[in-house]
Amino acid sequence: MSVNKNIPYGRQAIDKTDIESVIDTLTSNFLTQGPKVAEFEEKFSKYVGSKYAVAVSNATAGLHLAVLAMNLKPGDRVITTPITFAATANCVRYVKGEVWFADINPDTYLISYEKTKELIESKPKGFFKGIIPVDFAGLPVNLEKFKELAKEHDLWIIEDACHAPGAYFTDSNGEKQHCGNGNYADVSVFSFHPVKHIACGEGGMLTTNNEELYKKMMSLRTHGISKENMLENHGGWYYEMQELGYNYRLTDIQSALGITQLEKNNLGVLKRNEIAKKYKAAFKGKIKYQSLSKGDLNAHHLFVIEVENRKGLYDFLIKNKIFAQIHYIPVHTLPYYKRIGYENADLNNALRYYGSCISLPMYPSLKDSEQDFVIEKTLEFNE
Numbered sequence: 297m298s299v300n301k302n303i304p305y306g307r308q309a310i311d312k313t314d315i316e317s318v319i320d321t322l323t324s325n326f327l328t329q330g331p332k333v334a335e336f337e338e339k340f341s342k343y344v345g346s347k348y349a350v351a352v353s354n355a356t357a358g359l360h361l362a363v364l365a366m367n368l369k370p371g372d373r374v375i376t377t378p379i380t381f382a383a384t385a386n387c388v389r390y391v392k393g394e395v396w397f398a399d400i401n402p403d404t405y406l407i408s409y410e411k412t413k414e415l416i417e418s419k420p421k422g423f424f425k426g427i428i429p430v431d432f433a434g435l436p437v438n439l440e441k442f443k444e445l446a447k448e449h450d451l452w453i454i455e456d457a458c459h460a461p462g463a464y465f466t467d468s469n470g471e472k473q474h475c476g477n478g479n480y481a482d483v484s485v486f487s488f489h490p491v492k493h494i495a496c497g498e499g500g501m502l503t504t505n506n507e508e509l510y511k512k513m514m515s516l517r518t519h520g521i522s523k524e525n526m527l528e529n530h531g532g533w534y535y536e537m538q539e540l541g542y543n544y545r546l547t548d549i550q551s552a553l554g555i556t557q558l559e560k561n562n563l564g565v566l567k568r569n570e571i572a573k574k575y576k577a578a579f580k581g582k583i584k585y586q587s588l589s590k591g592d593l594n595a596h597h598l599f600v601i602e603v604e605n606r607k608g609l610y611d612f613l614i615k616n617k618i619f620a621q622i623h624y625i626p627v628h629t630l631p632y633y634k635r636i637g638y639e640n641a642d643l644n645n646a647l648r649y650y651g652s653c654i655s656l657p658m659y660p661s662l663k664d665s666e667q668d669f670v671i672e673k674t675l676e677f678n679e
């Protein structure tokens with residue numbers, strides 16, 4: 297069998313409703329700071345079940361706003377996972393904080409609850425300020441457990457949910473807890489980079505149930521400028537810059553696209569899970585893949601497997617025009633992080649995982665015949 301075209305590891309799905317909605321906005325009165333941003337925020341918060349949402353220019357900017365809202369200061373220490381995109385850790389460095397990595401669970405590939413607990417308890421109280429767990433590949437971290445730990449040690453939680461819009465875990469009461477619903481994390485962060493579920497070109501969203509944090513992030517998104525609680529008022533034109541903020545806004549054009557993309561997300565997650573089911577059926581007992589607890593839904597931004605000869609499989613798939621990808625090079629081994637002293641961090645599960653992981657094509661428009669080809673080639677190499 298052969299498929300005569302390139303198969304990427306992920307791709308966006310833009311249809312006629314997306315295009316029409318963007319064109320409508322282009323011919324409207326607002327290209328930015330118009331009604332579409334607020335509409336997108338409202339629909340997104342409804343979708344995940346949070347009280348508030350703040351649209352931002354990208355998730356990296358969103359992570360920056362989130363740590364600023366948590367009042368992170370130079371020297372403050374924050375725990376995250378080494379198996380994530382660098383941006384998760386970088387936001388701590390933007391404000392000159394220290395990043396501490398806790399190792400991953402070798403089966404879920406998520407930050408290990410036990411390792412995080414160990415790390416926190418090995419230091420005096422107050423040593424750490426917060427935790428940034430990542431719903432890696434679309435698999436939700438069980439934030440109920442992390443919240444208990446955070447409460448006990450007075451830590452905040454910023455959930456990096458960039459991979460996981462639509463995913464949920466089931467809590468100890470048997471209730472579904474959707475990623476970003478604000479029940480456990482102080483702030484959750486989503487990305488609308490085209491390779492993620494919802495494509496805006498660039499874009500991101502912050503969700504929270506905390507009104508104070510919401511207001512703070514809204515202000516910081518637009519230069520720290522506000523017309524509320526002003527010290528003076530010179531007239532209708534008057535505003536005050538009350539703190540040092542940024543321009544991290546999303547445009548109306550991007551929001552219009554985000555709104556129609558969001559409408560299709562449940563269907564997309566469903567399709568991604570069908571694809572995952574087929575991969576799992578083909579690989580069961582032969583190839584290791586990311587585990588899933590009963591009652592949880594993986595949104596499957598990625599489908600990750602582990603193989604002994606990863607480089608071999610990667611090169612073999614490329615020869616067959618299948619562009620698999622590696623997620624991720626452990627953050628603490630990137631030259632910048634090595635240089636600032638993370639080289640010898642004891643993160644064996646993350647290193648072992650990096651030696652064997654590979655992400656196979658996973659996106660809603662992946663055709664049956666294309667997936668069959670990917671499976672055939674993967675099994676053929678691995679025999």
Ligand SMILES: *Cc1c(COP(=O)(O)O)cnc(C)c1O
Nearest residue numbers: 354355356381383458487488489
């Ligand atoms: C994509 C991604 C980001 C950054 O998102 P941008 O919107 O590209 O800034 C952050 N964290 C994780 C886990 C991501 O996958």
